[in-house]
Amino acid sequence: MKKVFKLDEVDCAVCASNMENGIKKIAGVESAVVSYVTQKLLIECDENEVDRIVDEAQKVIKKIDPRCRIVR
């Protein structure tokens, strides 16, 4: 299942690609895209695991930009 979240806010394009690489490494994530241009995060994963994966994605994002959060 694909799910899109809004990000508030990704500050730079390089950060976005770092976040993307980090989120792709989370267990259970089939694919992930962080778009600086649209300020969106797209995750493809199992429906039952969305909550856990989004929590972990938030941690990854926080490491790169502490002020950026996933809007749920």
Added chain:
Amino acid sequence: MSRRQKQNLYRIIAATLLFIGVAFLPLEGLWKAALYLVPYFIVGFDVLWGAVRNIAQGRIFDENFLMALATVGAFAIGEYPEAVFVMMFFQIGELFQNIAVGKSRKSISSLMDIAPEVAFVLREGEFTEVFPQEVAVGDIILVKPGEKIPVDGIVVEGESDIDTSAMTGESVPRFVSAGQLVISGCVNMNSPIQIRATKEYDESTVAKILELVEHSAMNKGKYESFITRFARVYTPCVVLLALLVAFVPPIFFGELTTWVMRALSFLVVSCPCALVISVPLSFFGGIGSASRRGVLVKGSNYLELLAKCDVVVTDKTGTLTTGKLSVTDYTDEETLKYAASLERYSNHPVAKAIVEKATEFFEAQNVKEIAGKGMYGVIGTKEVFVGNKALMETAGISCNEEGAIFVAADGKYIGKIKVSDQVKANAKDTVEKLRTSGVKKVIMLTGDGKEGAESVFDRAGLDEMYHSLLPADKVEKLEEIMQSGENVIYLGDGINDAPVLKRAHCGIAMGAVGSDAAIEASDVVFMNDDISQLTESIKIAKKTISIVKQNIIFSIAVKVGVLVLTALGFADMWQAVFADVGVMVIAVLNTLRTLKL
């Protein structure tokens, strides 16, 4: 400006004022350096902190780290004003980039401002305002003039003109009345209509399209991956070069400070920001421009494919032709009159075309439709058959032709009627324009027989055609064409050619509004059935790519140029900061042109 942008702006202003103040103070040496630290920290604390955090996490080649290193280095060798200035300029650039990106994001979303906000649903005898998401299938909804249709449905009461331009790019309003299907996202123009919802919001056209556009930024093309890879290599290379510049030449020439200063300038130029931002932003703009014209592109990779398309393979019905049948030839008026008299009892598209052409009718009795063959009826005392060759054979009439509708009365052959599909008025023009835009071949694949196919082939001026193909044959043919290694676009109506759409490098479904299956199977969707959208979208794609290329070449050329000048001592940190921030600003401004394609 967002809250965060405002904070940054105030910091930059405060730091600038302090910086000027300190510059004019009659102080020397360490005192002055200490005072310069104040504006430096005000404007750059987040960069410094970001650098520290990144080092702790083992990521060193990031822009924060590079800026921190360059400015701290400048302080260390006594170039205080440069250090503060570089940091300030860097922050101004960041702020600008942030605002520009936000602006273009907003203007693209307003292009796609098609989401309905409310729906007036009939509940217990009254129309109540609810969110479109709360509408259930079967609900009766009131759409007042000026409002968007919230979900797909059928008109049950009232008639009005509706503006479909946001959905289809078609500027002529469509007149609808009871019984007609309307799609969500269109705007009702002049009088209230009531519709019965046939789909929930999430399944409605407008929601599907918004989802598609939303996801489009997620399909990255060749250029975007190139930039990501380039960025990964570029920064470490420049940092390495900086190290060499700082420590190798002084061995031969001395003057360590001069060379270290040059090396620090290298670091300032080492951020690939201009590219990393402008490339995806350009594609986003191009996709936005296309969607304003009713062309939905599912990702920048497909925009790239459109731009370098070599071969266009197209279906016939609904793409090159209108899909509406009409009488093109008939033996005589009597034939037409006999045929129409029976055909008016049928709903078959061929029958409708014949009835439309006829002006007079006989009274007929005992009319029967013989499925797959034609019509039978009694006119006066004569037994009349109207239909294909197979029907004539059952009626005991010999006929040695095919591909027409035959008429027989009282056991005698009367005449024939030819019915065919019309070639779109702009089909030939579009094919010619495709050639001038660099398409080498336009090939038609059709399930129709030779005769019908040939007439379309001639009238549209195509290069090749293959007829009498079953859906599976179409896929095979397409694969054969693709073996040449050229970029192949397939254009179809999306109704029965989903496998072909999927197989092509880039599959385009046209006239797809309201058809989920077509939207699903294709890479690019033309909302209306105007074939000239193909040339339009190729044009937009080419311009977008050329803006992307301009940005890539310009950014890299300036950066490399400044690196060389710096190494030779012709440029200093001030120029370096321009090469970084200025180039980024120019590149972003250039991308804004994609919004106006």
